[in-house]
Amino acid sequence: MVDKDIASDMRIWRHDLHAHPETAYTEFRTSELVAARLAEDGFAVHRGLAETGVVGTLTTGDGPVIGLRADMDALFLDEKGALPHASCHPGKMHGCGHDGHTAMLLGAARQLARTRNFRGTVHVIFQPAEENEGGGRRMIEEGLFSLFPCDQVFALHNWPALPLGQFAVNGSTMMAAFDTFEVTVSGRGCHGAMPETGIDPLIPAAQILLALQTIVSRRVSPLSQAVLSVTQVHAGDTWNVIPDSAVMRGCVRSMSSDVQDHIERHMSAIVRATAEAHGATATLRYERRYPATINTPEAAAEAARAARAVVGDERVDCDCLPSMASEDFGFMLQHKPGAYIFMGVDDESHRAALHNPLYDFNDAALAIGASFWVELVEQLLPS
Template sequence: MLINKELLEEIKQWRKLIHSQPELGFNELKTSAFIIQKLESFGIDVHKGLGGTGVVGTLKNGEGPTIGLRADIDALPIEEKNNIEHKSTHANCMHACGHDGHTSIMLGVAKYLSENKNFSGTVHFIFQPAEEVLGGAKKMIDDGLFEKFPMDEVYGLHNWPGLTLGEIAVNNGPMMASFDTFEITLTGKGTHAAMPHLGADPIAAGAALITNIQSIISRRISPLKPGVISVTQMNSGDTTNVIPDHAILKGTVRSFDMDVRQSMQDMLTEMVTTLPPLYGVTGKIDYHIRYPVTTNNHDAYQAIKDAAVRALGADKVNTAVEPSMASEDFSFMSQKVKGAYFWLGVDGQAPSKPLHNARYDFNDNAIEVGVKVWVSLVESQLST
């Protein structure tokens, strides 16, 4: 499959423009407008405003199955530290996760397929807002994504530092972990720090709770079923000579197994209820279910694998990679419709900077690989 150099250069320019104008979740107004303008110029039908700032482009060519391809469009609240010509022009906002690359690749695929209709059926190009923490995929679904645009399958990709440029990775099963958050409120009795026996110290209870939470993973969950509970914030007190009334702990819970996910929630709730009273303190937990496990359907996994082998060669397709404890709200889509999600290698001669790093920049050399895999997938799943 040949992707002409003119199209590749055009995609790179789109990518740099999007990178220079990053926007946070549900505020991707310029990004959405740019996507709409490009899709319409390709002659693709456009639906605007799904899930707030989401866009769906529909390309139909005769009768046949329907598939969805998804790209995320939002940026992160990070001040960019790169010294590059297309550096972010928005303070404390940058494309540190490569969504500028995902979006540009998808636009390139849309243009290619609009000009080379070697398929029979319908492709929905899903440009999703607010992937970072805010759950834009769920918002699009709640707004009727799959009712307005019925599809047989849905697919997503993410660039992946640590994976060699020119390769992809796709598992028959989990790719990314579930993602939940919690906030624990510990209520004690404030007193002078020199007389702790007259109060009930929520900080001491919090320290004990943090230590004991680690035993959930190490002693109560099977070591054959990975999970992570991380306390990431502890906030309490205003001065050095007062034991405060309250302490707040916040954190995250992740796993690849829905039963393990439920067990961790139950055990964490039990611990918050039973341990603080030993310190004369009460505990309350607000547990928030966020993203499900991103798990590939077997048939959809096979479709990605076969398409990538045709486009890149069998030696460029990894099918047994370790899943990541990071999370992805594409999981909401693949819960509703048969789907699969793959990683796109971006490590060239020098390793890529990590995702969510202030010096990250998408490797434009990965664009051609992404376009080839997407086109191969569409042409194989919607074969004429």
């Protein structure tokens, strides 16, 4: 386990970060704190990748090179809890636990710098803009792995569905790909009392919405996980006017590029044909945001071994089911072998789900997560 003073430091850092949440590419205060702590501990510090990204490097001799990644950004969400360290910024909060992820990796970095019980190089990667904006992809595009070569790269995420002190990982797909879509149906507006004089876009829009739900239920094999959700519908702004157009937006989750291709193709056909059947036109804008997060089997086994050393064999699930949520660490795993692992945080005082306005990272998990990072480094880079 990490030293007691470091455990205390992590709690202070975490509460400070929670009180001052910063969203995608505006993590300026957060990156200042991260860079200052790393410099204090003797890390070489690089700043500026993806605007606010920070990479700290510690080398103790010739040997393997690994990367450990933590995300730093907060959500656009109003916090509803009455915490003493609640958000000072209305409309923003650390509702996904990235404050805890940052504090844990900083604590591990301090412990590694203090003990130096490894031989090789560790890059600690503090990434901005994980939520929706693809900060991991941008760091890679701006030279992350050319500036900081890694043999393997790892990340963890707190998981309220798991009890505190447990870990879960598998050797394949951990999280789904994340795609977004926008359907615009165009007709011809008219008076609501005289619909025959126009082309009502709401009728085909409604039928498109329902038909899209048949793609997963009737066009995708039940053995292939997929989710298609329409999350927004916008049309018109008064009671007695049929509008010119209607817009729907939503997201698609899947576990493979083949299923992505299949869903996009069927969406396009449904949107076009349904609109045409009603004399309207429609367009589909489909964006592939994040790839699936797919672990390397060997790296997943190494992560599980480190987790077992920290919490015991019986508290590590090495064959967990994947989540239909998504994570832009998938971009890093497209470029480097590695693994993504879930860490439990649930206890009697911490039951709120991720992205919930009552969520607060469980401080009792800080020492566990930091100890996992230290154990992983010492196992992969034996001195």
